[in-house]
Amino acid sequence: xxxxxxxxxGFELGSFTLHGDTRTExxxxxxxxxxxxxxxxxxxWPNRWTVSQIIGRGLRVELDVRLMSGHAExxxxxxxxxxxxCRAELSDGDQKVVLEAPDxxxxxxxxxxxxxxxxxxxVEVATLGSxxxxxxxxxxxxxxxxxxxxxxxxxxxVPNPVVVDVGANKGxxxxxxxxxFPTADVWAxxxxxxxxxxxxxxxxxxxxxxxRRLALSSRAGTSTMHSxxxxxxNSLSPIAQGxxxxxxxxxxxxxxxxxxxxxLRQFCTNExxxxxxxxxxxxxxxxxxxxxxxxxxxxxGRIRFILVELLFSPLxxxxxxxxxxxxxxxxxxxxLFDFYDFVYDEESGLKWGDALLEFTSAP
Numbered sequence: 001x002x003x004x005x006x007x008x009x010g011f012e013l014g015s016f017t018l019h020g021d022t023r024t025e026x027x028x029x030x031x032x033x034x035x036x037x038x039x040x041x042x043x044x045w046p047n048r049w050t051v052s053q054i055i056g057r058g059l060r061v062e063l064d065v066r067l068m069s070g071h072a073e074x075x076x077x078x079x080x081x082x083x084x085x086c087r088a089e090l091s092d093g094d095q096k097v098v099l100e101a102p103d104x105x106x107x108x109x110x111x112x113x114x115x116x117x118x119x120x121x122x123v124e125v126a127t128l129g130s131x132x133x134x135x136x137x138x139x140x141x142x143x144x145x146x147x148x149x150x151x152x153x154x155x156x157x158v159p160n161p162v163v164v165d166v167g168a169n170k171g172x173x174x175x176x177x178x179x180x181f182p183t184a185d186v187w188a189x190x191x192x193x194x195x196x197x198x199x200x201x202x203x204x205x206x207x208x209x210x211x212r213r214l215a216l217s218s219r220a221g222t223s224t225m226h227s228x229x230x231x232x233x234n235s236l237s238p239i240a241q242g243x244x245x246x247x248x249x250x251x252x253x254x255x256x257x258x259x260x261x262x263x264l265r266q267f268c269t270n271e272x273x274x275x276x277x278x279x280x281x282x283x284x285x286x287x288x289x290x291x292x293x294x295x296x297x298x299x300x301g302r303i304r305f306i307l308v309e310l311l312f313s314p315l316x317x318x319x320x321x322x323x324x325x326x327x328x329x330x331x332x333x334x335x336l337f338d339f340y341d342f343v344y345d346e347e348s349g350l351k352w353g354d355a356l357l358e359f360t361s362a363p
Contacts, residue, residue: 010047010048010049010054010059010104010130010132011045011046011047011048011061011110011128011129011130012045012048012128013028013030013045013125013127013128014027014028014030015045015046015048016030016043016044016045017043017044017045017046018032018042018043019040019041019042019043019044020034020037020040020041020042020202021034021035022034022041022042022043024043029066029124029125029126030043030124030125031068031122031123031124031125032112032122032123032124032125033069033120033121033122033123034114034120034121035119035120036070036071036114036116036117036118036119036120036121037114037117037198038114038115038116038117038229039113039114039115039229039230039231039232040113040114040170040198041081041111041112041113042072042112042113042114042121042123043111043112043123043125044077044081044109044110044111044112045109045110045111045128046108046109047104047107047108047109047110049104051105051146054104054105054132055104055105057103057104057132057133057134058100058101058102058103058104058132058133058134059076059100059101059103059104059107059130059131059132059133060098060099060100060101060130060131060132060133061076061098061099061100061107061110061128061129061130061131062096062097062098062099062127062128062129062130062131063096063097063099063110063125063127063128063129064094064095064096064097064125064126064127065090065094065095065096065097065123065124065125065126066093066094066095066123066124066125066126067090067091067092067093067095067122067123068122068123068124069119069120069121069122070114070116070118070119070120070121070122071089071090071114071115071116071118071121072089072090072112072113072114072115072121072123073087073088073089073090073112073113073115074087074088074090074097074099074110074111074112075087075088075099075110075111075113076099076101076106076107076109076110076111077107077108077109077110077111078106078107078108078341078343079108079146079147079340079341080341080343080354081108081109081111081172082172082232083341083343085101085106085107086099086100086101087099089115090112090123100133104132108147110128112125146338146340147176147340147341148307148338148340148354148356149176149177149179149180150180151337151338151356152180152278152305152307152356153180153181155305155337155358156181156277156278156304156305158277159183160183160184160185161181161183161184161185161277161278162184162185162187162273162275162276162277162278163177163181163184163185163186163187163276163277163278163280164186164187164189164267164273164276164278164279164280165177165186165187165188165189165280166189166216166279166280166281166282166283166290167189167190167280167281167282167283167284167309168188168189168190168199168211169190169195169199169231169232169282170195170198170199170202170231171188171190171198171199171202171203173280173282174186174188174199174203174209175202177278177280178203178206178208178209183208184208184277185208185210186208186209186210187210187212187271187273188203188209188210188211188212189212189214189215189216189267190211190212190213190214191213191214191215191225191259191260192225192227192231192234192257192259193213193257194231195231195234196211196213199211210271213259213260214259214260214261214262214267215236215259215260215261215262215283215286216261216262216263216264216267216283216290217236217261217262217263217286217289217290218263218289218290218292218293219261219263219293220261220262220263220266221260221261222258222259222260222261223236223258223259223261224236224256224257224258224259225256225257225258225259226238226239226253226256227253227254227255227256227257228251228252228253228254229252229254230247230251230252233247233251233284233315234284235283235284235285235286235316236259236283236284236286236289237284237285237286237316237317237318237319238316238317239251239315239316239317240314240315240316240317240319241317242314243313243314243315243316245345246313246315246345246348246351247315263290263293263294264290264291264294264297265294265297268302274302275302275303275304276302276303276304277304277305278304278305278306278307279303279305279306279307280306280307280308281306281307281308281309282308282309282354283309284309284311284315284316284319285311285315285316285318285319285320286319286320287308287309287310287320287325288320288321288324288325288328289320291325291328291329292328295328295331295332298329298332298333298334298359299332299333299362300362301333301359301361301362303359304358304359305356305357305358305359306329306334306356306357307354307355307356308325308329308354308355308357309352309353309354310322310325310326310352310353310354310355311351311352312349312350312351312352312353313345313348313349313350313351313352315351315352322355325355326355326357329357330357333359333360333361333362334357334358334359334360335357335358335359335360336355336356336357337356337357337358338355338356339353339354339355339356340353340354340355340356341353341354
């Protein structure tokens with residue numbers, strides 16, 4: 001392939017998703033607005049190109065944008081919608097924004113989000129287009145345009161799946177589960193009171209979503225949750241020394257909170273669950289602590305699939321090693337199906353990603 005760029009049409013201005021309480025006033029130019037909540041998304045546009053069309057290429061996205069009020073930023077995100085491949089802060093007035101990714105398959109969507117809690121954010125987008133570049137620096141780094149919910153939908157055939165999302169945060173994965181499995185009952189566990197309140201409001205009209213202000217661990221009781229202005233990195237462990245350079249947003253600590261803990265078996269007993277079809281664990285390094293006391297429960301086959309975040313870089317003072325998490329699950333009869341949403345640092349390499357494991361047989 002030559003070094004020349006190839007124009008593509010992977011993004012459509014009219015094919016957008018509104019997030020939270022965002023409202024839209026006009027479609028051309030598209031004008032979106034919402035009451036500001038730091039780091040909350042207003043609108044996103046999906047990357048519609050398949051892997052076969054864009055593998056081995058980079059991507060440049062161009063937008064004509066007008067910031068009419070408030071503070072906002074625009075960026076390219078990976079499949080987890082929290083890892084930014086590229087982003088830019090918007091300034092007041094009209095501007096042309098250029099966003100670039102060395103690997104087009106790393107980009108799941110273009111997003112606009114609030115960057116400060118200050119009044120109402122209003123953004124107008126007049127044009128959205130993309131140019132595919134010839135060279136991808138990291139094309140073999142696992143940035144494939146696939147997602148676990150599609151694979152789960154293909155493999156899970158029960159009519160009313162039971163889904164437990166541990167570490168639901170603002171509810172983005174809960175929303176994907178609801179969209180993919182419209183007859184599922186989804187338990188959404190989020191321990192931080194502020195984050196939980198926002199997530200619970202998001203699903204007030206969805207009867208099949210059951211929010212619980214709760215953290216899972218190896219024991220029942222309470223613990224301290226270390227909190228940050230970026231709620232996605234809240235954890236039962238503090239940030240590791242030097243980890244700030246591996247986290248995309250500025251790490252600013254906020255007040256710690258006491259949160260309730262339950263074990264996985266205790267949670268199932270309290271909720272009357274005799275099976276879990278999908279258990280999602282995204283607990284910022286606490287995954288092994290949740291699982292290691294539940295070997296008998298895991299070997300029983302009462303959990304069909306586990307979608308778990310794995311950390312490969314030292315982000316938290318205490319965190320599970322990726323190999324320990326996979327090894328424990330394999331020893332309990334689970335087989336690794338695939339990896340998703342790997343995120344890399346240019347200097348240190350692999351930072352984190354997700355793994356999907358399926359129970360096959362008791363060991």
